[in-house]
Amino acid sequence: MKNLRFTSAGDAAAFLAGDEKVKLRVEEEICCSQLVNNLLKLRMEKGVSQKELASRMGCDPSKISRMEAGNDLQLKMGDVMQYLSVLDVKMHMVFEDTTLPVAEQIRQHVFLIHEKLKHLVKLARQVDGDEVIISKIRVFCGEVLLDFLSRFSDSYKKLSVVSGHGTPALSGTVKSGVNTDSECVEKKSSEHSCC
Amino acid sequence: MLIMHDKWSIDVSFASRSAFSQFRRNYPREYISCFSNLEKIRGLLNEGKKLAEMEHHPSFFRHETKGIFRIGQSGIRGSKESRLYVYPCHREKSLYILGIGTKESQRSDLEQAKKAIKDLC
Numbered sequence: 001m002k003n004l005r006f007t008s009a010g011d012a013a014a015f016l017a018g019d020e021k022v023k024l025r026v027e028e029e030i031c032c033s034q035l036v037n038n039l040l041k042l043r044m045e046k047g048v049s050q051k052e053l054a055s056r057m058g059c060d061p062s063k064i065s066r067m068e069a070g071n072d073l074q075l076k077m078g079d080v081m082q083y084l085s086v087l088d089v090k091m092h093m094v095f096e097d098t099t100l101p102v103a104e105q106i107r108q109h110v111f112l113i114h115e116k117l118k119h120l121v122k123l124a125r126q127v128d129g130d131e132v133i134i135s136k137i138r139v140f141c142g143e144v145l146l147d148f149l150s151r152f153s154d155s156y157k158k159l160s161v162v163s164g165h166g167t168p169a170l171s172g173t174v175k176s177g178v179n180t181d182s183e184c185v186e187k188k189s190s191e192h193s194c195c
Numbered sequence: 196m197l198i199m200h201d202k203w204s205i206d207v208s209f210a211s212r213s214a215f216s217q218f219r220r221n222y223p224r225e226y227i228s229c230f231s232n233l234e235k236i237r238g239l240l241n242e243g244k245k246l247a248e249m250e251h252h253p254s255f256f257r258h259e260t261k262g263i264f265r266i267g268q269s270g271i272r273g274s275k276e277s278r279l280y281v282y283p284c285h286r287e288k289s290l291y292i293l294g295i296g297t298k299e300s301q302r303s304d305l306e307q308a309k310k311a312i313k314d315l316c
Contacts (some may be wrong), residue, residue: 005204007291009234012205012292016215017226029231037235040253044244050254065254069269 032071039083042069046087056086113148117141199251203240203288205233209311210292218295222275228268229279229295236266236281237290246283263293263308265301280308280316291315 006012010030013025043053050068054061067079084091094112096105120141127133219226226305232255239249246264249256255267265278276298293311296304 004207006207007202009205009230009237012207012233013226013230016210016212016292017205018216019219022219022227025227026230029227030234033231033235041239041242042312044239044248054277056305069254069271071270074270076250109224133304 029071032073034079035072036068038072039080042084042087042089045069048087053086057082109120115173117144203237203283203290205237206287206289206291208291210294215295218277222297223276225268225277226272227297228271228274229266229277231270232266233279233281233290233292240283240290241286244264254276259305261306261309261312263305263312264315278304280304282308282312286304 004015008013008023008027010023013026017069043050047054049062050064054064056062063079064083067075068082073130081091096108098105100108120137124134124137125135196234215226217249235253236249236256239253240246246258249278251270255266255269258266259265259280262282264281264283266281267279268274270275278298278301278312282293283289284291291312293308294304
């Protein structure tokens, strides 16, 4: 018997149906279930049953079952907020205006990263006094910064290739050693946003 | 695309293409939904979730017998109760697709699925 293995349900569905269009349909359906999937994963990670969650939300377990069995378009905003709230999970929303100029969109992404790093500092303050955790956060921040600069450099190079502006000066900075000074990062961010 | 993968893969060696093709013609929405749900299960397995903790958690995923699980359709109004039969093999990290059918044909579908897994794992 032939060994027929696939790495996605869409590929398998298309193969069995004998129709390539099926793959796209399955992928669209999966795409419409990202939020539902995340809710389900969160609940399972916290080891909370549907019944328990329903009890915390003050609703019937069948409501939880319906939420998790549907897709994102069928979810109600209020239900999602309540679902996350009783699991002690905060929700952040990001609005991306795709009609903005690319430079402005890039700028917004950089600000978003900056906000995340500020949140990390806030978390570090929460454990103020615990030297072990703080030193681990410092190490982690360093790693994140190194990784960020490396990725930033790669993206910047790709951007230059796309725009045809040649090799950017920034790549040399990353290769020759990372300056973890925040001013340096801010300077690079502003350079990036101006391109 | 036929490749071996580090993560959980989907094996269709035991599935009848004609049966799946016919089911898809009769119940196209349910067919898509079942496979979309299969991908959700694969995603959970890839994240290290255990089958025991997954059973009944997504309501469309149930253990039937002898390690065979069924994945149902979901989120479709007025849909036909459908069942996609799979056999997860931990050793190979493979989800074997065994068959597909409706609630009405589940008895015979399950019998066929049981026969198929005799040679497995």
